[in-house]
Amino acid sequence: MAGHEAGIEGSGEDAMKRRDALSILGLASLGTAMTAIGFPTRALTASNESWEDVVAAGKKEGLVVWSFFGAPGDAVERQAREFEQLYGIRIELAPSRTGDFEARWNAERAAGKASIDIRSSGSPENRRLAARGLDQSFGTLPAATEPGVPWIIDPLVDVKSGNGYTLHTSAGGYFILVNNRLCPPENGPRSYKDLEDPKYKSLILLSEPIGPSPGSRWAAYAWKVYGDDHLRKVINNVKALTRAEIEAPKQIARGEYGIFIHPTQVGAADIWRLPKPHPFRLVVPEDGVMMLTGGMSLLKDAPHPNAARMFMNYILTKSAQQIAADDAGGPFIRKDVKPRIPELAHFATAKPFPENPDTYEFGSKLFFEWSAKAEPHLKAAGLKT
């Protein structure tokens, strides 16, 4: 399967290169003429350009189309508005799920009508784009190289290691969510390893390990560290699978299920609004926090590459990061911002899960191979047919 994909991607890449070469040869003079008369054209990135050149070209482009997973929440809208005020460049929001984004973008590119500049999502999606050569260099971003910034992880970790052009813009961590009535603190799990215990039989709600779901992430991480038998034992304790991961924390709070593996801080932020004392508790696992970074890619064929680079730079600034942290449970990547709910920001300081494999290889390929290890156990437990 992987070889087959590589073949397709390779041929696509070659075709793209040929097309770009023809474009450059045939249309260079036309492009010069169009630029001279003020027609917006796609900027060709030069390695020695100054940031001022990028800003000038970006302002001429005047627009960034930003695709991201989910709905345009308060932070997204505030960031877009602030960027517009700072640079006079309009942000067009294009929220969509991963599959919808890919389907649409593929079709647009095939028709020569690519409309999207930037895609933000969990890093596995961005790294998958990188692995297929579907992103492009964003050059040097002043905010990413600003000295003395305390990053949770280096935003340029993939770029520096030569693994494509994913810009890491946020970091988040998973934990275990437990209902206090169904699973009182004295008997509750303290670590991922504890979830093997048969006393948790029929208490666990698991995000279905499918695609890049949180359940896939748990299965992949847990298999890597604890092995196959651990997956089997935990899955034997699972009462149900869910694809409504955002709804799951509420189901725990209502007492529908006892334990949920595993919500992000964003998911738990919703139930944090419930009156205290909360009927649930967040368990930061003693064996470590499984991390997930959020990525941003400058897409191949982006129609407004310079304006997009300006936005990528902006998103790393303290102001934009603080806006992200102002959202309840909002993930961020700079340690010098103040989270609105500190209890949900444990990922910034907690011990990472052993061999926390949030690396390029993991995000781009192994993630899906490792998470598939759960499949036979799910079938054996009667949770999947």
Place this chain on the structure above:
Amino acid sequence: MLPLGLSMLVAALVVYPLGMLIFGTFWSAAPGQPGTLTLENWEAVLWDRATFDILMTSLAIAAPRTLLALLLATAFAWCIARTNVPCKRFLEGLLAFMFFLPELPWVLAWMLLGAPNVGLLNQLLGTLFSGGEGLINVYSYGGLIVLGAARSAPVLFLFIHPAFLAMDSTLEEAARMSGASAWRTLWRINLPLLMPALLASGILSFVVAMESFEIPQLLGTPANIFVFTTRIYDLAYGGHVANFGAAMVLALILLALTGSLIVVQSRLLRGRAYTTVSGRGFKARPMDLGSGRWIAFVAMLTFFVIFGALPFVVLLLNSFMELSGFISWDMFTTKHWSNALGRDEVLRSIADTLMVGTMAATVGVIVSVFISYIVTRTTWGGRKALDMMAWGPWAVPGLVMSLGFLWAFVWLPIYGTLWVVVLALVARGLPVASRFFTTTMVQLSAELEESARIHGASWSRTFLRIWLPLLRPAVVGAWILLFVIAVRVLDVVVLLAGPGAHMLSTDIFLWTVTGRQEVASVLALMQTALVIVGYIAARLLARRVLQQSPS
């Protein structure tokens, strides 16, 4: 000339996108992307034992769901159209209201109401009697069937009701005078005459059940119940690399299944007469149910309270809660409403949705009237092919059909505008609207048209003065139906809506998947209000046109 032109239009709207899908099943990558011709997608699906299992599961849910929905809709239509059940208009309005409620928030409301043990209904039952809290479980086969049927029945009612209205009551009276009971009359007179409408509605309902996505995705998955559409979703969206080819193979299997049902339908109806409206006029006198009229009224009201009012109340309360699903006074807030109403994006979505809905419904009705006319009233050689073509977009799950529309329409200059969404919605609505008109037209006698032509009326004059007035209830019904579909539908527009075309349905979906159902509830209520406005406007306009038109 008209049949040929219309066929070309329908081909462009339906066959071309479907052709892109069929091509996609033989291509190793998404159409437009570099790849090679291959049979791998077909082999992977057809040799997979899971395909057969999923087909059986889908049928096990779709068949009883269809039967139950058809039974409910026929009973409702009969009571309202042919009996003296009280408050008919009120009951009709309640059923229409149920049809207006958007599906996704409706399902989420049912997750709150019918979750095992902690669902609001289970809690209520638990306080009433011991063990009552475990009675309802929406995460089950029963949940999928009952909720699916409750969702389909109001739509089917819209199909069957006009057919009951168009039936000559002298036929019933003749049966009653010959000593037949009310039930025997219904069984031997009404139902056989309604066969075209019942068959068309049954097939439509079956197709809807087979391609239903939200209900099985949210309620089936936790119970380990996987159907065709959830499998298609897994293939298209769930893996490392989207396997659109295999997803489309599954969609084509579904298309073959529903296509064969349509063939069966036309065979069953061939050579039989269903004309009930002829040149001699007809009366629609209600049947007296005696004291049973109040029982029928209470039964219909109960259906509405359980499946319409309860989820609506949950939706309404959710929109005023700090966090959806946690309903209490200390969680009360109006901020979701003030936030939504203060956002330019929401107002733009409302305006775009209204525009798209109006255009799609109007164009869809015009095209569908002519399709049905050609299919039922002409001997044109290509009429059967035209009929089959019109069914296409409904027989393929919207999840996949949206890809066909995207690949077909991305090349058009109007891509990225409202118009491309309108085109897709017209295509999607064709099977529903043309079915609507076809079932009405087969009940109209040819002698009406013939007598007009004998008196020297041109074809266009005959169409305008004879056909349209007789079709008026169907035109209003179809317009409302298409408008509601256009405003509510998500799967078809999810890939086409975007910066150039904002739709409330995609906004609701995105807020829902992001976990902000309280915001989604606000938008869903706005969407419902929009649909009601369209409904009332259509009824008022129809009444006005009728008053102005010569008798």
